[in-house]
Every structure is written in C-alpha cells, then in structure tokens.
Amino acid sequence: MASKPVYSLHRNPMLKKRDDFEDVLEERRSSSDLRYALRCYTPVLYKGMTPSKASMLKSMVLQSDQLHFVMKQVSTETGKAVDDIQEEASAILEEMAHRLQLSTIRFFAYTLTKVFKNLFRSICVNEEGIQRLQQAIQEHPVVLLPSHRSYMDFLLMSYILYTYDLALPVIAAGMDFMGMKVVGEMLRMSGAFFIRRSFGGDKLYWAVFSEYVKTILKNGFAPLEFFLEGTRSRTAKSLTPKLGLLNIVMDPFFKGEVFDVNLVPVSISYERILEESLYARELLGVPKPKESTSGLFKARKVLSEDYGSIHIYFGQPVSVRSLSQGKIDRCQFNLIPRHIPKKPTEEIQGFVNDSAYRLVRAQEENMVLKPWVLLASLLLQNHHQSQASGQRPGLTRDELTQQAAWLRDLSRQYGAFLHWPDHASPSEVVSSSLSLHRGLVKMSEGRIQLAVEQAGGQVNPGEPRTAVTPEEELLNRAVVILSCASYRNQALHVFLRPALLASALHAASSNHKQEVFNSFSFLRNMFSNEFILCPGATVQDFEEACFLLMKTGELQVTEHEVLVTERGQRTLGFLTNMLDPFLQGYQVVCRFLCEEASEALTEKQFIPDVRKFIIKHLLAGRLRYSEVLSSDLQKNALAALLRLGAVQKMKGAQQGTLKVNKVMVNSLEDTLGGKLPTQKAAVARL
C-alpha cells in the first residue's frame, strides 16, 4: 500500500524507488493567479477535526496541567505569585504563538506565484508523496521535516500544501525573523510561531513552548513543521540534527496521548541557491547581515535572475510507533503523572538521536541532484590539482563532458537521485548547467574553469576599487570556491562512505582488512560532526562502502584483504580527492591548536584565530584548499576534538577557555595525515 509507513529507512541504495515529479508552476503559467489565490480551500484534517482558532489553542495551553504544575513550581522557587507567573506565561505565549489566517495565505499564494514564476523554471513535487501525506494527515498527527537550505523553504512548503489543498502547517521558526517587523508578522499569520534560540534554564519558557507544540500535535489542529537541522545549512551539507523539538513531538506518543505520530521527511533541493554567495561570505567571517525587512528588499536584485528549478520530495511517512517498536518500553511512564515534566531517560535520548539521524539520512537520500553538482565537483578537483601541479587550470568542454558522463554513471550506481535529462546529449546538459551558473565559471583559452579572479569585482559593486591586498584577494577567491563547494557538498552523502573507505585504504599501512577497517573507523569517528553518519553504524557503513566499490569492480574484498583493482584507481583517486579538503582542514586546525593556541584561548576567539592561522598558511602556499577557511569546517573540527576529549572546555574561573591536550591533538593530526598508524580500534572489530 502506498500510504503504509516505512519501517526501515535502511535499504539497498540500488533498490531505491522514487516517485516522479510534477511541475506545480506549469498550471500557474497558464491560468489566473488571482483565481488560484481565491479558490475554494478545504483541506482534510486529522480525524475530521475543524481547525481551531488561535485563541482557543492559547487557552488550552494556559489551562493545561503541565503548565499549571510548572507555574506552581516556579512560584515556590522564586516566591512570585502564581498570577504573575501566569501573566508571564501568557506573555511568552503571545510572543510565540502563530496567528494563521487564510487571507494571508491567499496573499502569499498570489505574490509568491508571481515571484516564483520569475525566479524559477519549475517547482517540481512528487505527487505520490502528496497523496501519502494526505492519507497520513487523516490517520495520525503529522510532523513535516523539511531540509533547510534557504529562507524560501517554509514559504515554499506552505505554498505547496495550499496548492494541493492540504492542511497548512504550523511552523517552528527562530526568533531572528521577529526582527523583521512586517515580514515577521506576515509569517506569523501564515502559520509560523517563534521560538527563542536559547532558553536553556528557563523552565517556564520551556513548559509553555513544549505544551504549545504538544497541544497542536495532540489535537491534530494542523500538521507541525520544523527543521531538524535547526538552522539553514550554509554549506548545503546536512547539519547534525537538533533533538529538542523531535523529543517534544515524540513525547505524546511515548506517554500514550496519541496512537502514533507520522514523521514526514521532506527534501527540498534548489538548482541554484538564492543565498549562494551570501552563505560563502558568512562562512568566511563577513558577519551575516541581521535579518531586516530593508535587507530583504535590497535582495531584490537577486530576484531578477534565473534560479533554475526546485525539487521537493515528500518522503515516506515514518511512524514513530513502528520506529520505537522494541526499543522503547512505554510502561516507564506508568508510575508518574504525565503532566510532571521529566528529563528524558538515556534510552529515550538515544532513540531520539538515532531517529533524527535516520530522518536526516532520509532527507539526504531524496535530495535531487542536478548535473551541475557533478560539474562543480569535477571543476573543484581540477582547480586544486592544477594549483598543485602548476598545470594550466580548467578542462576543455570535451574533457568536462566526458568526465561528467563518467561521474554520472558512478553516482547512479551509488544510488544518487540524479536528475540528468536523458533526452539531451551530455554536452547539451553540460552547457545548460554552465550557463545557469555562469557566475561561478569562466571560459578561458577554450578551457572551462572556476571564475576565481572575476569574483573580486563583485564584492562591492558600488564602491570604487581600492588596492586589493593579497588577503582580500584570497578571500575573494574563496567566495567562489566555497560557493562551488556548496554544490559539490550536495553530492557528498552519495560518495561519503566509499570516500571514507578510499581514504582509509590510502592511509592504512597494509591491505589487511582489519587494518583498513580500523582506519575507516578512525576517519568516520573523526568526521562524525562533519557529515551525517548514523551513530553506531560503523560496521554497516563499512560494509556498504565495500559493497558499492566491489559492485562497480573497483575493489576486491576477500576475507582478510581489501585490494584495489586496476580500473579502481581512477574512482578511488576521485573519492580520496573529494575528502581531502576535509582531511587537510582538520589537520590544520590541529596544527593551530598545537602551535598557536595560547593558554587563554577562548571558544569565542577560536574561529578568528584559527582563520588568521589558515590565511597565513594559504598565503605561504603551505595549504592548497581555501575552503578550509569555512568556519563550518573549523567549528566541526573543534566539536570533534571536544567530543574526543583532545580539547576541553574549562569551567569555573576560566569559563569559556579551551584547554588543549597537545599530545593527543598532535597524534590525531599525525594519524589524519597518515603519519601514524591508527590505534587499535578496540571498540568495533569486524
């Protein structure tokens, strides 16, 4: 049955069957937008519920047992009167709550249609996914979990659901939007509710917030929508999932307050991201402009360009009930009244964490990849290789086409969801991709290469060109490289496991299987803040990597040995190169911590300092990859080192400072560089 929720997200990549897409803009181009915006809208709801008024929702939250309990608790702790606290709670709710209005939606339906038709060639949606969603909405409360790559994401989601006559979601949004007065209120009226970015210790805030979400969910007033990744990914790689909201939406199921909850991963892929160079600059440390309404209007120039197409894939609904079957004993909630907040047990935290990773993986797997993603990967590698070898940069059109076709076949074998138009010749596909991204590539002496020099002029178009320092030039180049890398990153999840294996083979001192595995396991562990690698699935990932490389004839895996075949050299070279910037990057961060970090290095100072250090190395030519300048990579590296205990956050008097275990960091650096063999991985053996 099409609507049946999947029980296992882990499948053989070659068996993946995906739905076809329909372009929702096609109809919009041929019929009246106004009529579309004003059409009769009658979505089906959970168990035939009628949508509730926002005011009713608020009073339900304020009257809930849970909130009452916490208010009393806070009152005893602080000595404030319960009435005052109730007032506070009411104010929090006021600040948070959505005010979904159909008229606003209609307004957006009209204006967005106009905008979308301008910006995009098509907006493609898998209609079977929509049908599954429609079914799911009627059966159980639904939580929509879209990937987050752009501001557009949630407007787009609501737009699609409106188009298909589905219940409009209530969306958890970060408080930063509230800065934009008008837009913030508009978003509120289109179903967004706002949560503070951090409210760690604030019990009352947490109680209001979680009760608000649960009330929406339990009563099935509307599908809930939030971003598992917590924020927009500036690198186009999926971010490590945040667990807070997922925990909240699973809680009513664990406590038996709902029969089941359907989680629907949604993958939104943009052929060209609106925020492309904005993200790159942000990663390089040009501070991000505070979200403001006027800022958005400045972005109007952006609106006149061609951004290709968008693909939105509604994945299989994942039933929390089946996901937790045999993993969570719900009886644990039998002995305490359910309205008393309790910290989730380790068992539950572990389960939520695993589920979050699986859901993000599901998002990744259904992300549509455009040919340009492959071209960007090839051009980036070419760029770095020519830099190292001093050859002429770039590829001829034929070379690029030939390599792209090779990579196309390879990625398909690895199960990529590649949208390569089969009716056009490969060279046509390449040309059309290049023309859409002409800001990032240039043609020089018949060779296609990254437009690294050109970028300088684009930084401040209005201002007179001042003398460019080498550092500024470097940063300008890095903008293009990082923009390009963000496209390559879209394909990383496809190649990640084979690439880890390829790098492990490269680093391991022998072909002995256990040794290769140790090396693989080390790298995987090292990079688990960088990429989405499901916790505890090392052996599984290793086997998947072996399977994929064996299937394509690049590897021979016997009982004790892993051997690269003759024809495997090219692929393995490509795969190692793909991961190389990250390997180098982590090593540089380690070197920085060993060589430069002072006793008083604070967490805050880490990024600026490490950046300076890297710029120095790049300028001195000791480092090839300017994408190492990405603060995302630097943060992930630090997180990994913290996780491994090589760096510690100090508490007490020196709060915020980092204590570096130089011996350990040094040995990690050497191991990453292949200078030291991997320590015996006692944890997992094959």
Add this chain to the structure above:
Amino acid sequence: MAFNSSGGGSYRQQIAQQRLRIITGHLQRPEDDDSAISAVECKAPSSESDASSSEGKTVPRRRHEIMKWNGWGYSDTRFLFNKKGQAEFTGKRYRLSGLIIPGLKDWMEGTFGASVQHKSQATPILNSSSVQPPNLNEAFVEELKSTGVPYSHDAEDRVFRAHGHCLHEIFALREGKIGRVPDMVVWPNCHDDVVKIVELACKHNVCLIPYGGGTSVSSALECPPEETRSIVSLDTSQMNRILWIDEKNLTAHVEAGIVGQDLERLLNESGYCTGHEPDSMEFSSLGGWVATRASGMKKNIYGNIEDLVVHMKMVTPRGVIEKSCQGPRMSTGPDIHHFILGSEGTLGVVTEVTMKIRPMPEYQKYGSVVFPNFEQGVACLREIAKQRCAPASVRLMDNEQFKFGHALKPQVSSIFTSFVDGLKKFYITKFKGFDPNRLCVATLLFEGNRDRVLQHEKQVYDIAAKFGGLAAGEDNGQRGYMLTFVIAYLRDLGMDYYVIGESFETSVPWDRVLDMCRNVKARIVHECKERGVQFPPLSTCRVTQTYDAGACVYFYFAFNYRGLSDPVHVYEQVEHAAREEILASGGSLSHHHGVGKLRKAWMRETISNVGMGMLQSVKDYVDPANIFGNRNLL
C-alpha cells in the same frame, strides 16, 4: 433496617421473585423447595440417591445434559437465524427468550461483512474416539473407590472439564479437536471429601485441577500438555449448600462449589443477598470467585470478593489453611486470605467460605444517560467517582456498543412504543444535536431505600447534566443489564457465521482512561489490517466499574475471519498486541479475569522479580510436589 413489619415479608418475597426473573435468568423450578437451606451433614451420598440431593441446584454432575459442550450456557438457549432470516433467541430462560431481534442481522452484516449465506457449522456431537483414553493411576483410583467419592472417566465428563471459554478453546471444540483432557473427574460432596482426595493425590502423585463453574477466560483450566501424571479434575459443583446463616453478624457460611445464581436465590428466600454479581454469575462458583479475585457488577455497594469474604478454608497438600476467628479485620501480618484470593487453583481447593450478606434491597431502579461523546461520559463517571456517589452499578458504553445494544432490541409489539422510540431518537439527534456516530450511553442501577434511591438518582442525573448528559429512561438501562447475560450466547452465533471474538478487561487510572481506550481500539484495528483480516473488526469498549483512583475497562473485539487460514492464531496475536498496548498505556494485566496461562508471560514485569519470588516460595512451601499442577499464574 426499618422494615414495615406487616407487609415487609411478602414485599421482600415479591422483590425476590422479581430479581429472580430480571437479573439471573434462572431455571424454571418448583416454588416450594424449602429444604435448600439447612445445615446438611456431610454425607457421601450413594449414587442412587444422587438425584434427590441435587434437586433445586443448577449444576448436575453430568453438566452436558443441560449445558452446551462446545459453546456458552444452556443447551436450550441460543441465537439463530430462523427460516425468515430473522434473528431469534430460543428457550424460555431469559427475558429475551422466544423473541425476534429484527436489527441483529443488519448489524452483523453491516459491522462484520458477515452473511447469513456463509455458515461455519460446528461439529454437532462429541466424537468420543477423538478423546485420548484416560491415563489412570490405578492405586489412586483403588483407594478413591474406598472413600465413596463419586468419579467418572467418561469422555464427555472429561472433555467438559478440559476448557474454559477462551476463544481458542471453544473454536477447537467446535472443530471437534480435543487436546489433553483430565483423565478422570471426581465430585467431592463436602470439605472432608476434598481432604481425602488431596491426601490421596499427594500419596500417589496425581495432578489435581480444581474446577468450579468452568467460566474461565484465561486458559486456566487447560491441562498442561507437558503433564505426564494422571490429571484429576476436582469438580466442586456438588459442594453447593449454604451451611448456616448468621443474622446477627450478617454472614453466611457456604460451600465453595455453589454457583452464583443458586447462592443468590437461596439467600433471597431468606431475605438476604450477597450482592456479588459478576457477569458470569449464572454459572461461576464461589470458589472460582475467590481463586480469581472476582468482581461483581454492584461492587460499589457490596464490594468485590476480597471485601466480602470474612473467613475461608482451603485444602492444600500441606493441610488445611484457615483463620481461627471471624474478626472483621486483623493485624496479624500479611493477610493469609490474600495468598488464597487469586491463587487460581495453584495452591489448593477452597472448600468453604464465610461471606458477608445484606438484607435484600428494598428498592431497585434502572436508568440510563446519553452523552454527546465518550469523552464527556468518562468525565462524568470520573466526577461521580470523585463525589463517591456511584450507583450500585454504572457502565459507560462507547458508540459502537451503543449501536450494538440498539441492534439487540427485540421486536416491539405496539406501534406506540416504536413511535415513542422514534421521537426519542429525533429529540436526541436533531433537537439536542448529538451526533449518532459519536454519542454514547451510560446505564445505571440504583439500589437501597426508596427515598434514598430517588435522592441518589437525582444527584447522579444532576452531575450527568453538567457533562451534557440526557436521561434516556429506565428501559434502556434495564435492557443493558439484561443483555449482560445474553451477550455471551451471541459469540456462538457469530461463530456460526465466520465471526470470532472475545472480550478482555483491565483497570487503569482515571487520567489514562481515554488515551488507553483510544490506543487499544486503534491498535486492534491496526493489527487486524496488518495480519490480513479482510473486514474491519469490531473494536469497542466500555467502562464498567469506577473506583476512587481509576476505572475498569472492558474491550470487545470481533472480526469476520473469512479468507484467513488460521483465524485463531490471528485472533491471539491481535489480543496479545492489544494487551501490550493496554500495559503500555498504563493499564493493568487484569482487573478480575485473572492471569491463568493466557497472561502468564507478563507476570514478571507486572509484579517484579521479587514479587514473583514471593509467590514462588509460597507455592514451593504449600505444594512442593506440584499436585495442583494447572501451571497458572507463575
């Protein structure tokens, strides 16, 4: 009690007659039988005088002479579709007997997709050759003979005592499949007979399985297939006398084999009652109630079995256990009665019980309330429990059960009644705006002093009104309670037409009642779909008891099994899943059906390792050779 001395006696008798008719649906029997209550000497009657001693008692030794061997209840009473295709209830025993039930056919077809055309006939008579020959312990039989206790190894007698009324047990019988059955049946006549039998069983290492009314729904009576010793079924049905009544203390000393309807009838004749009325009271026995911790419909006034018992005697392999006095409460360590209550025949045989009795209620009144939805109904019951003003009985049926009850309305004779019914329906659905697919109904039974009943009634209806409840009349209430006894017969009709089902129960704290009901019902539907059941199942529930801290909930589950190769297995899987869901939603393993062998798997998680150890050590001390080897509970 201030009874009107002049007319009180006859009034009480009048009530007694009424109760006999209404509630218990009893046998037709001579009115002049006054020899029933007497302190009878325990004598081992010769088989010739047997007939006279069992006179006036419902249960003869050869039970299959009046009861179905492969279904519920009396042989003369059953549902069937007559030649016109209308449902009819045969016999003369119940109020519904002999009546046409016009709505039942449509309900069955509509609810289950069942069809009168598709019959699944049961094997009509027991084929003795399919019963394993008895494995007798000759030495035991020899010595038993010398005691004069009657026994039998007829196939019919043995098969009848090899099962309770679980679906799989009845389904197998209908198919003519007979598994391990007791090798012989003995009928002790009194406490001393039981002592002798247990002594002999210990001496010759024979397995004893006590058998009371045979109404178990926990596989408690199933003979363990791994048992290699000779199995003797100890049928207590002939230990059915009231030995004395103590009017000063309001207690009665009764032999434990007496069945509910006899106990009530005999006490009624003296103007008393126990008030203990489990749904199975026509057939279930006092000893069985003790052994399973039974609960009666009117426990709000009279209490559950553990509240009613003042004293009891149990014969164990170690000897007889009993207390030395009849004090109403004692602080003498853990109450030994609680080792016996719920022991499910694993420790010994309960032979005699002293239990509380009450003067018969002066006045009884039924009632019913319609609520716009189940949620409101539960909220109302919760409020009633909070104010501690629950009537003798209050039951809340969900919408599906309301419809089911509706389908069981007998044909109305007068146009006027049907006109009034139509008007009521119009008032509730159109005028009050109740959604016929959501509304639910509570049935009420008030008992006691007339004035107080009326006052009580008003209080309850006032509370109900606060939750949107509308009084829906006495008839609906009364019919609801009458159906209690009839409903068990309905399963046999279902089984004639490819529909199988059963009920199961739990108890749950108030705050989880709604969540649990919804989840369990949804789980049943979900599991049926998963397991390839072709038609949507009937998955419905009712709240049958209220307590200070929670409620007892009954689930009914049935489905049309056409197209399934192993329907019983599917049924068991779904019931298992439903029980898991109950436990996960905060419900208990059982409120009053007991554990038996059906729910044993969950005992450890239910009572903890230490709890299991405690029970096990009691068993090990009391019955080291596992003479009472039915393997229930542990």
